[in-house]
Amino acid sequence: MPRVPPTRARDLLAGAVVLLVSLSLVRLAVDHEMLTHADALRRGRDDSAIPVIEHLRVWSKAGVWIARIALTAAVVAWMVRARRIVQGYDCDLFRSDPDFAASGWFMPGMNLVAPYLLMADVWTASNPARQPEAIVDRLPVPRRIVGWWLLFLLSVAVGMMEAMDVAFSGTWAPFDAHLDYVMTGSQVVSALLLLWVVVQATGFIERRYDAGPSGL
Numbered sequence: 001m002p003r004v005p006p007t008r009a010r011d012l013l014a015g016a017v018v019l020l021v022s023l024s025l026v027r028l029a030v031d032h033e034m035l036t037h038a039d040a041l042r043r044g045r046d047d048s049a050i051p052v053i054e055h056l057r058v059w060s061k062a063g064v065w066i067a068r069i070a071l072t073a074a075v076v077a078w079m080v081r082a083r084r085i086v087q088g089y090d091c092d093l094f095r096s097d098p099d100f101a102a103s104g105w106f107m108p109g110m111n112l113v114a115p116y117l118l119m120a121d122v123w124t125a126s127n128p129a130r131q132p133e134a135i136v137d138r139l140p141v142p143r144r145i146v147g148w149w150l151l152f153l154l155s156v157a158v159g160m161m162e163a164m165d166v167a168f169s170g171t172w173a174p175f176d177a178h179l180d181y182v183m184t185g186s187q188v189v190s191a192l193l194l195l196w197v198v199v200q201a202t203g204f205i206e207r208r209y210d211a212g213p214s215g216l
Helices: 007-042 048-088 113-126 143-168 174-210
Strands: none
Touching: 007 048, 007 174, 048 113, 048 174, 113 143, 113 174, 143 174
């Protein structure tokens, strides 16, 4: 009997994506306000709104981090279920190993490619359009999966640049806001692509589950 599709994990992931996108947009708005008021300070004008905006920036940043953690937990929970389900389908030679469905997201070095390979395997193996007894690692990977992962890596790289700039300079500067725009924009689009892929792949798994043994 096919395993039950990971619909609950999908729903939790969807909620985490909505939370992350919402808080990311708030953070962008706060950064924009900070830039506006920082320009006033550079011109020698006192601006009492700066401390308030700085507090909002700190709290919005904390909220985004909480949303990131929630999304990470949700996507790992979904992947552990989904990857083990597709391992039992009528296909072979996967790109990834289901034993790394959780640890592959966190092991240094491996986590640069493992999440992409895991997602590619789940989507291509569950896709009802593929041929029976397919060789999974020869099946084409949709560009939205490639885009999701590349944008995620970009957001991480830019986020590290921003953190290093703040650490070395000892203070937040307008340049950091521009880095924040790039990082947050990449993060938002990446999260939306992730949701699209997960919803679609879960739908594939549901169709095979509803078809019974013939759907494997």
